[in-house]
Amino acid sequence: MFDILKTLLAPTLFYSHATVHPIAKRIMRESKMVICRCGMETTKLTSWTDRNPGRQFLNCSRCGFVRWVDPPMCARELMVIPGLIRSMNRLEERVVIASAELWNYQLMLFCS
Incomplete structure (x- = not known):
């Protein structure tokens, strides 16, 4: 399944819904995974710093991509x-x- 996603999303970002293939959108809704622009699956982490306590974010260990999941406090x-x-x-x-x-x-x- 990961290879199919990579071919569908090769030049695009998984989180930019304007350019994502419809099949990939459906797979994303069902699996709830987010693929970074480098092709790796991101991990959901929680920040416990004083500036962002308890906020969740997506992080790619390969390219350093970071995206907040929830709104700012x-x-x-x-x-x-x-x-x-x-x-x-x-x-x-x-x-x-x-x-x-x-x-x-x-x-x-x-x-x-």
Whole structure:
């Protein structure tokens, strides 16, 4: 199937629907894969930077192609989400510390 797509889309981009062959459009809707201009299948990744927290993007490992999947976030989201992520990370660290302390207390109780 990949060879068929390459022949149908040879000079075009898979994401520019104006020039994509109708059969390729149907295959794209069914398989939900996106082919880069270099012919490789892209991977969907999630950004966790402060500027784009939680935004998904398509990336080609061969040519470096990047395309956002979802729209940009509003200013309020950009203020709130990084703070929530930092809070979640601090809480997870506290859980790890509390679990280690609990294990030490259980060990001391068992040994006494």
